[in-house]
Structures are given as structure tokens and as C-alpha cells.
Amino acid sequence: MARLGRSFYSRYTPDVARDLVGATLVRRVEGKVLTGRVVEVEAYRGADDPASHAYRGLTKRTWVMFGEAGHAYVYFTMGMHYCLNITTEEEGEPGAVLIRAIEPIEGIEEMLLRRGVQDVTRVARGPGNLTRALGIDLRLNGEDLVTSRELYLLRGRREEEIGVSTRIGVSSGREMMWRLYVEASPFVSGNRSHRGTSASTG
DNA sequence: TAATGGATGTTCT
DNA sequence: GAACATCCATTAT
Numbered sequence: 001m002a003r004l005g006r007s008f009y010s011r012y013t014p015d016v017a018r019d020l021v022g023a024t025l026v027r028r029v030e031g032k033v034l035t036g037r038v039v040e041v042e043a044y045r046g047a048d049d050p051a052s053h054a055y056r057g058l059t060k061r062t063w064v065m066f067g068e069a070g071h072a073y074v075y076f077t078m079g080m081h082y083c084l085n086i087t088t089e090e091e092g093e094p095g096a097v098l099i100r101a102i103e104p105i106e107g108i109e110e111m112l113l114r115r116g117v118q119d120v121t122r123v124a125r126g127p128g129n130l131t132r133a134l135g136i137d138l139r140l141n142g143e144d145l146v147t148s149r150e151l152y153l154l155r156g157r158r159e160e161e162i163g164v165s166t167r168i169g170v171s172s173g174r175e176m177m178w179r180l181y182v183e184a185s186p187f188v189s190g191n192r193s194h195r196g197t198s199a200s201t202g
Numbered sequence: 203t204a205a206t207g208g209a210t211g212t213t214c215t
Numbered sequence: 216g217a218a219c220a221t222c223c224a225t226t227a228t
Contacts, residue, residue, distance in 0.1 A: 042220070051220070053213095061213060078221045079210025085220085098220060128221045169220055205227070215217085 001154035006146050009069035013088040013095035014178055017043040020086070021180050022156035025102055028149060029135040032110050036102030036124055037156060040181040040188045042167045044085070046094035051173030054094035064142050065094040072151060074131070074141040081128030082137050086145060086153070100168070100179075101125045103187040104133075126189040165190075 001024060009016055020041050027034045044052040046065070053075070054065045064073040065087055073085040073096045089095035102124045104111050111123045111133040124130040131137070136151070145152045161183035166174050168190055181188045 044220070053220075056214085059213075075220085076212065077219065079212080079219095081210095081221050083220065100220090126222070167220070171219095203228080206225080208224095209222095211219105213217105213219085 001156070003146070004070075004153045004155055006068075006070050009086060009088050009145075010090055011069075011088065013043040013045050013097060016086075016088045016095075017041045017097045017178065017180050018162065019158075020097055020099075020153070021162055021182060022159040024105070024154040024156050025099065025134075026152050026154060027134040027136065028151075032107050034104075034107035034111060034134050036104045036106075038099060038101075038153075039103050039185040040099075040101035040179070042098040042100060042180075043088075043176075043178040044096050044098060045089075049173055049176065051167060051170040051176075052094070052096075054096075058094075062094070065096050067091060067142075068144075069095075070144060070146045072136075072140050072143040072145060074136060074138055076138060077128075082131040083127040084131050084134075084136050084140075098127060099130060100127050101181070101187055101189050102130060103185060121186045125187055 020038050023038045025036050046054045053062045058066050068091050069088050071087045073087050085096035085098045087096050115123050115133050124133045159182050163181050163183040164177045165179045167179045
């Protein structure tokens with residue numbers, strides 16, 4: 001499998017989000033290799049997206065979203081959780097894709113250990129759980145996934161059935177159907193109320 | 203099946 | 216000082 005390069009990320013964010021579903025996320029930490037298939041993502045943009053951190057412009061927190069595509073944007077939220085995003089768009093144009101869930105492939109035992117749970121379908125389900133399972137925190141903020149040894153993405157098969165819905169946990173920007181997930185996957189977060197319309201990819 | 207609230211801390215007004 | 220791209224257990228329907 002080939003690592004995704006700069007040009008993959010330097011595109012319109014919802015398109016990148018769609019193409020990231022099915023990719024393989026690789027995390028190397030403390031001598032362990034942890035990998036998983038991306039099964040759920042959300043797109044966030046800039047001035048045209050009130051739900052985005054970058055909506056109100058460049059700040060000390062959001063500068064990564066305005067920079068070069070293909071970097072990790074990690075932020076701390078709700079006093080407890082870290083969330084992992086991958087930056088998108090041309091430099092200067094803010095955008096990022098939030099990775100919400102993966103289906104664990106390699107290093108499953110290590111992920112279960114880090115989370116303190118037994119259920120594989122829940123170990124990396126939801127953005128906060130995912131970062132905990134993979135040992136991702138603010139030290140990885142700004143990491144370049146095109147060159148990093150610790151965190152990167154591999155091209156995956158294109159998924160057959162991809163579901164589309166509004167984004168979870170946001171109060172504004174509800175008209176944008178920018179949450180994308182593998183329709184049949186039990187590793188996806190949310191519940192029936194978060195199920196949107198189904199869309200096939202050719 | 204859906205709504206509620208507590209833990210917890212950074213960012214922005 | 217309020218809001219927040221969360222999670223989970225608890226409570227209400």
C-alpha cells in the first residue's frame with residue numbers, strides 16, 4: 001500500500017473526507033505498530049463553515065488548519081479528549097478532516113489496553129476514544145503525515161456503501177452533510193438518529 | 203429509543 | 216465567564 005501524498009490532501013475538504021474513508025491509519029508509538037481502516041470522518045472548512053474552528057479566522061489554536069495540507073491538527077476538547085484531524089486545501093485556505101472512527105487491524109491488544117475496554121467495536125469509535133486508543137495527543141499537533149514515521153495514512157480500497165449525514169455534536173452548520181461513514185460498519189459511532197442518507201460510490 | 207448531566211480544561215469574548 | 220467538533224452512565228419516554 002502506498003502512503004497518501006501532499007496532492008491527495010490539497011483538495012476541496014469534503015472530497016478529501018470522502019476519499020479518506022477506507023484508507024489505513026498507521027500509528028507507531030513506543031515500539032508498537034497500531035493500524036486501522038478509517039470508517040468515519042467529518043469535513044470542516046473555514047469562512048463558509050460556522051461549525052469549524054477556523055470560521056472566525058486564524059488563532060493560536062487554529063493556525064495548523066491554515067497551513068500546508070497533510071498535517072495533523074490535534075486539539076483538546078471538553079476538558080478530557082483529544083481529536084485528530086488532517087489538514088486539507090491549498091496553503092492559506094483553512095480546512096481539515098476529523099477522523100471519528102477506525103476499524104482496528106494491527107495492534108488490537110495494545111489499543112484495548114490503552115482504552116481499558118474489551119470490545120473491539122468500541123475501542124476506536126468516536127474521536128476521543130480513537131486518540132486514546134492510538135496514544136495521540138498535542139505532541140502530534142502539526143505533524144506532517146507525508147513524511148512522519150509516527151503517524152501517516154495509506155491508500156485503501158474505495159468503499160462500496162458510504163453513508164452521509166450531518167455532523168455530530170455541532171450546533172451550527174447543520175445544513176452541511178459533511179459526515180461520511182461506511183454504511184455497514186459496526187465500528188462507526190453515533191446511533192440511528194445520526195443515520196443519514198445512503199450514497200453509493202461508483 | 204431519546205434526553206440529560208457530570209467530569210474537566212482550553213479558547214475566545 | 217460561556218462555549219465547546221466528547222463520552223458514558225443514568226433517567227425519562
